[in-house]
Structure formats: structure tokens, C-alpha cells
Amino acid sequence: MTEQGPECRRALDTAGEVLGFSLAPFVDPQPAEPANAYDFTRIATEHAFNDAWTRAELLDRRTRALISVAITACLGILEPLRGQLRIALNNGVTEEEIVEAFIQMAIYAGVARAFDSYAIAREVFAELTP
Amino acid sequence: MTEQGPECRRALDTAGEVLGFSLAPFVDPQPAEPANAYDFTRIATEHAFNDAWTRAELLDRRTRALISVAITACLGILEPLRGQLRIALNNGVTEEEIVEAFIQMAIYAGVARAFDSYAIAREVFAELTP
Amino acid sequence: MTEQGPECRRALDTAGEVLGFSLAPFVDPQPAEPANAYDFTRIATEHAFNDAWTRAELLDRRTRALISVAITACLGILEPLRGQLRIALNNGVTEEEIVEAFIQMAIYAGVARAFDSYAIAREVFAELTP
Amino acid sequence: MTEQGPECRRALDTAGEVLGFSLAPFVDPQPAEPANAYDFTRIATEHAFNDAWTRAELLDRRTRALISVAITACLGILEPLRGQLRIALNNGVTEEEIVEAFIQMAIYAGVARAFDSYAIAREVFAELTP
Amino acid sequence: MTEQGPECRRALDTAGEVLGFSLAPFVDPQPAEPANAYDFTRIATEHAFNDAWTRAELLDRRTRALISVAITACLGILEPLRGQLRIALNNGVTEEEIVEAFIQMAIYAGVARAFDSYAIAREVFAELTP
Amino acid sequence: MTEQGPECRRALDTAGEVLGFSLAPFVDPQPAEPANAYDFTRIATEHAFNDAWTRAELLDRRTRALISVAITACLGILEPLRGQLRIALNNGVTEEEIVEAFIQMAIYAGVARAFDSYAIAREVFAELTP
Numbered sequence: 001m002t003e004q005g006p007e008c009r010r011a012l013d014t015a016g017e018v019l020g021f022s023l024a025p026f027v028d029p030q031p032a033e034p035a036n037a038y039d040f041t042r043i044a045t046e047h048a049f050n051d052a053w054t055r056a057e058l059l060d061r062r063t064r065a066l067i068s069v070a071i072t073a074c075l076g077i078l079e080p081l082r083g084q085l086r087i088a089l090n091n092g093v094t095e096e097e098i099v100e101a102f103i104q105m106a107i108y109a110g111v112a113r114a115f116d117s118y119a120i121a122r123e124v125f126a127e128l129t130p
Numbered sequence: 131m132t133e134q135g136p137e138c139r140r141a142l143d144t145a146g147e148v149l150g151f152s153l154a155p156f157v158d159p160q161p162a163e164p165a166n167a168y169d170f171t172r173i174a175t176e177h178a179f180n181d182a183w184t185r186a187e188l189l190d191r192r193t194r195a196l197i198s199v200a201i202t203a204c205l206g207i208l209e210p211l212r213g214q215l216r217i218a219l220n221n222g223v224t225e226e227e228i229v230e231a232f233i234q235m236a237i238y239a240g241v242a243r244a245f246d247s248y249a250i251a252r253e254v255f256a257e258l259t260p
Numbered sequence: 261m262t263e264q265g266p267e268c269r270r271a272l273d274t275a276g277e278v279l280g281f282s283l284a285p286f287v288d289p290q291p292a293e294p295a296n297a298y299d300f301t302r303i304a305t306e307h308a309f310n311d312a313w314t315r316a317e318l319l320d321r322r323t324r325a326l327i328s329v330a331i332t333a334c335l336g337i338l339e340p341l342r343g344q345l346r347i348a349l350n351n352g353v354t355e356e357e358i359v360e361a362f363i364q365m366a367i368y369a370g371v372a373r374a375f376d377s378y379a380i381a382r383e384v385f386a387e388l389t390p
Numbered sequence: 391m392t393e394q395g396p397e398c399r400r401a402l403d404t405a406g407e408v409l410g411f412s413l414a415p416f417v418d419p420q421p422a423e424p425a426n427a428y429d430f431t432r433i434a435t436e437h438a439f440n441d442a443w444t445r446a447e448l449l450d451r452r453t454r455a456l457i458s459v460a461i462t463a464c465l466g467i468l469e470p471l472r473g474q475l476r477i478a479l480n481n482g483v484t485e486e487e488i489v490e491a492f493i494q495m496a497i498y499a500g501v502a503r504a505f506d507s508y509a510i511a512r513e514v515f516a517e518l519t520p
Numbered sequence: 521m522t523e524q525g526p527e528c529r530r531a532l533d534t535a536g537e538v539l540g541f542s543l544a545p546f547v548d549p550q551p552a553e554p555a556n557a558y559d560f561t562r563i564a565t566e567h568a569f570n571d572a573w574t575r576a577e578l579l580d581r582r583t584r585a586l587i588s589v590a591i592t593a594c595l596g597i598l599e600p601l602r603g604q605l606r607i608a609l610n611n612g613v614t615e616e617e618i619v620e621a622f623i624q625m626a627i628y629a630g631v632a633r634a635f636d637s638y639a640i641a642r643e644v645f646a647e648l649t650p
Numbered sequence: 651m652t653e654q655g656p657e658c659r660r661a662l663d664t665a666g667e668v669l670g671f672s673l674a675p676f677v678d679p680q681p682a683e684p685a686n687a688y689d690f691t692r693i694a695t696e697h698a699f700n701d702a703w704t705r706a707e708l709l710d711r712r713t714r715a716l717i718s719v720a721i722t723a724c725l726g727i728l729e730p731l732r733g734q735l736r737i738a739l740n741n742g743v744t745e746e747e748i749v750e751a752f753i754q755m756a757i758y759a760g761v762a763r764a765f766d767s768y769a770i771a772r773e774v775f776a777e778l779t780p
Contacts, residue, residue: 032649033642034615036708040623040638043701044631051693052497058686059490063453067491070457071498072632074464076206076596079639080498080632095164100449101457103170107442108461108470110370111174112202112210118170119209122163129162166448173441181433182367188426189360193323197330197361201368204334206596210368225554230319231327233560237312238331238340240760241564242592242600248560249599252553259552292779293772294745296578300753300768303571304761311563318556332762336466336726339769340762355424363430371434372462372470378430379469382423389422466726485684493690500630501694502722502730508690509729512683519682572757579750583713587720587751591758594724600758620709621717627702628721628730 008042011050018053018061019083020090061091069093070101073117074109081117085124095125138172141180148183148191149213150220191221199223200231203247204239211247215254225255268302271310278313278321279343280350321351329353330361333377334369341377345384355385398432401440408443408451409473410480451481459483460491463507464499471507475514485515528562531570538573538581539603540610581611589613590621593637594629601637605644615645658692661700668703668711669733670740711741719743720751723767724759731767735774745775 008027015023027045029038053064065088072081088098098121106114138157145153157175159168183194195218202211218228228251236244268287275283287305289298313324325348332341348358358381366374398417405413417435419428443454455478462471478488488511496504528547535543547565549558573584585608592601608618618641626634658677665673677695679688703714715738722731738748748771756764 033645034619036616036619036623039705040619040626040634043623044626044635047497047626047697047701048631051697052494055490055493055689058486063456063487064490064494066453067457067460067494068498070460071464071495074461075499075630075632077632077636079636084498096166096448097453099164099166099170100445100454103166103173103445104442104454104457105461106170106174106177106370107437108370108372108458108474109465110205110366110368110373111178112205112207112368113370114170115174116207116209125163169445177367177437177441181437182364185360185363185429188356193326193357194360194364196323197327197364198368200327200330201334201365204331205369214368226318226556227323229554229556229560230315230324233315233556233563234312234319234324234327235331236560236564236567236760237307238328238344238760238762239335240595240756240758240763241568242595242597242758243760244560245564246597246599255553293775294749296746296749296753299575300749300756300764303753304756304765307567307571307756308761311567315559335760335762337762337766339766356426359424359426359430363426363433366430366434366437370465371438372465372467374430375434376467376469385423486686489684489686489690493686493693496630496690496694496697498630498632500626500628500633500725501698502628502725502727503630504690505694506727506729515683567757572754575750575753578746583716583747584750584754586713587717587754588758590717590720591724591755594721595759604758616708617713620705620714623705624702624714624717625721627697628718628734629725 004042007046007050010054011046011048014053015045015049018049018087018091020086023049062088062093065091066093066097066101069098070105073102073105074113076113076116078117078120081120082124085121086127089124089128134172137176137180140184141176141178144183145175145179148179148195148217148221150216153179192218192223195221196223196227196231199228200235203232203235204243206243206246208247208250211250212254215251216257219254219258264302267306267310270314271306271308274313275305275309278309278347278351280346283309322348322353325351326353326357326361329358330365333362333365334373336373336376338377338380341380342384345381346387349384349388394432397436397440400444401436401438404443405435405439408439408455408477408481410476413439452478452483455481456483456487456491459488460495463492463495464503466503466506468507468510471510472514475511476517479514479518524562527566527570530574531566531568534573535565535569538569538585538607538611540606543569582608582613585611585613586617586621589618590625593622593625594633596633596636598637598640601640602644605641606647609644609648654692657696657700660704661696661698664703665695665699668699668715668737668741670736673699712738712743715741715743716747716751719748720755723752723755724763726763726766728767728770731770732774735771736777739774739778 012024012027023045027041065084068084069081069088072084102114102118142154142157153175157171195214198214199218202214232244232248272284272287283305287301325344328344329348332344362374362378402414402417413435417431455474458474459478462474492504492508532544532547543565547561585604588604589608592604622634622638662674662677673695677691715734718734719738722734752764752768
């Protein structure tokens, strides 16, 4: 098992900011899992939140978030899409802008993919409705 | 919000014919959704049911439906596949023809995709069993 | 290396019929390739042409060919798509029917995939223009 | 063959604006193609440039273009990606912002997809270098 | 309906060995399904367990299983992935090796796909925890 | 532009070992590219060759290479597949083992994907034929 180094701590700090809640419980080593499972989680977390989301200078977080919604939606990977939608809304992307991204997706990636992904967006929008 | 124009009404008429039930409740604007959500739904509905499914002249609906089953199955998008399977059965495609399409898919797109999609077909076939 | 058994011979006969030319030169073992390369080619050929294309009873070859165009186009695998387009035209599918399949694909799989695949169709159509 | 109606003309106008050059030669019916090929081209053009790119109000063209780069890159459809990259640069997206989108893609969609798509970006950047 | 021939029986024997339980109940014809459904199941079973998994000579079952985990994970087809993970663990692949395969996948296929697939691995690992 | 730190140097060392030739010319900043292009290349190189390929303990390089061939082949990304095939052959994977991986792929991911990828393998095998 690898020690939690400075990259991981910085990644968790950025993840907390970007997501609006702490990712630490998901990254901490779990007793029942194989010994290197923590390496997998830690590497993926560092890649996302240390190497990509810390880069706010050349592309602001709002646009970065909207692009990441498009990426995960087009790959058809629904749980990561849910995470990106939460990041988007937490960083000032409006629901209207997300819908416009899905219109763009309906044209270029097809209505099947767009509808399937939009069902997740609808669920995430509903989480925030008071 | 865009008015429901003639393209949308024609799309809903064709959808009703093709599907065997009214799509209108799914297209009508929902109060809790973002203002442009209706545009997304309307555009996608018009593309599918006004621009594609109205074209029965050069390719009959049965074949068009079987092709659309293959398209959504190969993309691995299961809920839209369910819709296409219902359209297929509602337009005279037999269960046997659908199984043959899955055999073709097992070869060219692999048994993993074919089995995963066939599980949806089995559920749709069961809906119609008295 | 596996002997060329009756399944393989039957597959090559069906391939010849379906394609309109002999597949044998592509399946015959090549001296420079690894010893099991022939097994790969033979297995794939038997799966396609012995297990799928011999089944003309429950789904005719025309429809089967059009579905296989949709499968390979939606997977975005362009050389196999070229092969399926040739099979389609050789089995009585019209260019118009192929275009209609691409219209269906533009809606459900998106205009990017449809345009990219249609470029291959255009090349195959041109092969047959006197 | 369908007449070139007002939707198509409006789509071609928007395409000209967005792309910086006229799309008309690609949409005009070609004599050697099947009769309905023009319908395919026209429908796809109208969907992209009449139904999506005219919507500049809720999502500006710069962001829309960057999202469309992400969509076509993630689908791995390289020629449409080339088109979206040209649209992006023509609408004020900087090369740096495109690179940031590829960094986001390297994480979420993997370095294989990101590198393969970035090779196209490099070619499009080079077109504009004096 | 096709008789259960020697290829199918050999496939079922190999499947039993590889999986650690009998596949026969899933392959046997079901009364409510279309007549050719059994052909689909039988063809897919023979392809997997007669044509591929019997080949233990040039690539051992452990490595073959790990590769098949990677294949189904990268295609994003989760139920077949679950089957391949069970096969892997039943053929001596360790949980640690599977995690390493997911690390490789996180880099090349992206963290979205890797995380989504790893959730299935976690469930399969838990099945075996006493 | 980010300095070439110890992670990048270690990644380049591992890349040299794994590939059999130096990756440095591809990673060094290019004058004509946008300022952050080097960050993209560096991040991707570090992810692949610092975070994944340095991990030889729990999964040996031969198996890791074969899995990476399967990953890039299943994603249908042909240039990165070419790289992984070269890595595989440079780390003791035999051509026969690669062919077996393609047989596994033909079943689970379909003959279209397997054939398309195998064409690249054939080219890489030929590079090494004296």
C-alpha cells in the first residue's frame, strides 16, 4: 500500500472544492479490498483532481466542467456522468447550459445517447430542487 | 420555450402510429425542468419522427425498425433499444427476425454486446406474451 | 495449424456466394504469419459465413446485409463496413435503401458517425458506376 | 428529391457563419449519387446548423464549439472532429483552450483517445500557422 | 430448432470447467422464447467455449481470462464483464492482478471507464469473501 | 510551460525500457505548438510510464503489455494499438500470444473489431521480419 503523499492530499483538497464535498472516504484504503486497490483509487484521484482540475488558468472551471459532462456522456458511462453533472452545477454551470450541451450531443452523437444521458441529468437536477 | 409547431405535431402523429401509443406526455414541457428542456425533447422528437420515420417510401417501416434495433443495440444504449424493439414488434417485425439480427450482431459486434442487448429483447418479448 | 475442415469449406462457399468473389486467398495460411494466424482467420470466417450468412430462412439476405451495414457503421469500423456494403449491393440492396439506413443512423447514432460512414458508402457506390 | 426549403437555406447561412466558408457545394445534389443522398445531406445539415448552431442565446458559440470538439473526439470520429476544430478556431476558441479540453479527455476518456484526437488538432493548428 | 450437437456439448463441458458451474440451464431452449432463440444462445456459447476457451495451448487460461476482463470492461458491457471476472478468479487470477489491469485501463481507456468497471469487480470480489 | 520534473524523467526512462527506444523527442516542447501542449504530452507520458508501467511487481510486463493491446484494440484506436503491439513484442510477448488475444477479441468484441485491429498487428509483425 502506498502512503498518502502530497499529490494525493492536494488532489483531495481540489476534489473537495470542485465537488463541494469530501472525496476522502472513497479514496481511503478499505480493509476488505485487495492491497493495491488503494493505488488504483489514488492514481485515478490524482490524475483527475491533481493533474486536470487544478488547471484553472487556461480554461475556467465552468467550461472545464461542461466539457467533462460532454466527455462522460459521449462515452455512455453514466455514474461518472452523474459526478460530472454535480461538479458542473457546483461550479456555476446552469441547467440551461447543460441542456444546450445535450442538444449539441443529440445532433453529433445521436438522440439515443443524448436521451439516455439526459435521464441522468434530470435526476441530478431533481437533487437540487428544494 | 418554443411553441409546438407543425413539425412537432406531425412528429407526434407519426410517433403515435409507429409506437402504438402517444408520445405527447413525454414531449410536453414539464414545469420543474429548465426552460429549454422542452426544446431538447422537441428537437429530438422531430428529428426521429418527422425527419426519419415519415420516410416510408424508399425503405419500409419493418426494415427501418429492424435497422434501428441494430443501431441502438450496437451503440449499447439499452433504454432507446427497448423503444426500438417495441417499434419493431408494433410494425410487423417478428421475434424470430429480431433474434436473427442478434445472431448477425453476435458475429460482427461480439457475443458480449449481443447477449447484453438480447436481455432487453427478452424483456420486451415478455411484455407481449399473454 | 488446423486442417481446413467441412465447416471452413462450407463457409468459403457461402462467402463466395454472398460476396460475389472468393474469400479463399484471404483465409489460406500465409507463410510469414504466426502459426495460429490461420486459426484466427478460419474461426472468424466460419463464424461469419458458416454460422450467420447460411441462415437465409428466417431473415433474407437483403435484410441481413442491410442490418450488417448498420452494425459495422455504428461500431465505426470502416474496412468491415466496406465489406458489408459490397455484400449488400451484391445481394440486391439498392443504394437508396443504404442511404435510408444512414438517415436512420444520423438520427439515432448522430450525424458525425453517419457522415463518416457515408464517405465509405460513396466510395463503394463509385466502384460500381460504369 | 426534396426542394431546398427555408430550413436548408437558413442552415447554410449559419454554417457559412460558423465555419467561415460555404457548405453549399457539399450539400448540393450530386448527379452520380442515389436520388435520396441529397435528403441525407440536407437533413444532417439542417439538424446541425439549423437546430443546434442557431441557438447562440443560452450557450455562446465558443463554448458550444469546444463541447462539440469534445463530443466528436470522444466518439473517435476523426473527420467530423477536424470540422469541429475548425469551427472552434473560427469562433474565438484558442489553441490553449483546445489543449486543456484534451487534458480533460486524457483523464476521463484515456490517453489513447486523447493522443489519437490530438494528432488531428495538431494538423488543424498547422493549417492556420502563417 | 437445431439439435444439441457435439460442438455444443464440448462447449458446455469447457464452460463448466472455466466457469466452475454448469451453463446448461442458460443454453437449454426455453418454451416461451422464439424458436430460433436457442440457435442464438447455442452459437454464442459454441463461439466462446468451443472456439476460444478450449485453446489453452498457446495462451494459458489465466492470461486469457485477464484479457477477457479487459475486453469486456473496455467495451463497457457490465454483465459480460461480471462473467469474465468470475472466470478469472476461478482460473487462478488474483484480485491484485485484476486491480493492475484496471490501473492499465485507467490510463489508456480513462478513469471514467475504469471506475465504472471496477464497481463490478468490487461486487464480484465480495461474492467470494467468506 | 512546466519544467521537466523527476516524474517526467522517470517516465521517460521507463518508456525507453518498455518501448526499446527513446520517447523524449515526442515529449520535448515543440516551438510551433501552443504553450500548454507540452503539459498535455507530459501528463499523458507520466500517467502511462510513471504511474502504470513502473508497476512490474503485481503484474509482469508481458501480461501488462498483452492487456494493453486488448484495451487499445477494443477501443478501436489504431495508432496507440500499434504502440502497444511494439511494447508487447519488445517485452517478450510472442506473435502467437497476440493472435490468441485477437481470437478472444473476435468472440467477445466481434470479428469486425478483431479483423480491423489484426491488420495493424500484421504490419507490426512485418516490421520485425528480417
